[in-house]
Amino acid sequence: MQTKRNIVNIVLVGFMGTGKTSVGLELAGMLNMYFIDTDDIIEQDSNMIIADIFTNMGEEHFRNLESKAVEKACKLSQHIISTGGGAVIRDQNIQNLKSTGMLFHLDATPEVIFQRTKHETQRPLLKVDDPMGKIREMLKNRDPFYAKADHRIDTSQLTVKEVAEKIVEFYKLNNNPK
Numbered sequence: 001m002q003t004k005r006n007i008v009n010i011v012l013v014g015f016m017g018t019g020k021t022s023v024g025l026e027l028a029g030m031l032n033m034y035f036i037d038t039d040d041i042i043e044q045d046s047n048m049i050i051a052d053i054f055t056n057m058g059e060e061h062f063r064n065l066e067s068k069a070v071e072k073a074c075k076l077s078q079h080i081i082s083t084g085g086g087a088v089i090r091d092q093n094i095q096n097l098k099s100t101g102m103l104f105h106l107d108a109t110p111e112v113i114f115q116r117t118k119h120e121t122q123r124p125l126l127k128v129d130d131p132m133g134k135i136r137e138m139l140k141n142r143d144p145f146y147a148k149a150d151h152r153i154d155t156s157q158l159t160v161k162e163v164a165e166k167i168v169e170f171y172k173l174n175n176n177p178k
C-alpha cells in the first residue's frame, strides 16, 4: 500500500557518479533549503568511513545502517536528501523517502558514469577488475528500482546547474499542496 505523502523534502536517488551530491548542494543554495547525504549520516553515526564498513562488516551490515540513515533523514523537512546509489534496493527505504519527499532519479550512461568515477577510491563496489562491466550490470539490476522515482533526469550532457534547474522547475510545477 502506498503511504500517504507529505512532500517537504527533495530526494535525489541514482547510481554512483550521477551527480547527486553536487546537484544537491546546488539545489540547496537555489531553494534556500538544507542539504543532507545519507552516506554522511552513516559515517557520522558509525564513526567509520563507508569503505571500511564494507570491508570490515560487509554489505548487508552497511545496508542496515543505510536504512536507519534513510529513516533519520525522512524525519527532516526543508532538506535536499541525497541518497547512496543502492538505497533504492530496499522497498521500505523508497516508501519512507516517498512519504516525505519528491524523488528525482539522476541517471547517466555507463560511459559517463565510468569517466566520472574512474579515479575514485572511496566506492568499494567499483573496486573491481572490470568496473565498466560492473557499472552496466548494476545499472541493469537497479533500473526497476530507480524507475520508482517521481521524475528521471539524464545528467550525461548537462551541467550541475542545468540539472538543478530542471529539478526546481518540476518541483514547483508538481508540488502544489492544497
Ligand code: S3P
Binding pocket: 014, 015, 016, 017, 020, 039, 050, 083, 084, 085, 086, 087, 122, 123, 124, 125
Ligand atoms: C553505493 C553507493 C555509494 C555508497 C556505497 C554504496 C551503491 O554512494 O552508498 O558505496 O550501492 O551504489 P554514492 O552513490 O553517493 O556514491
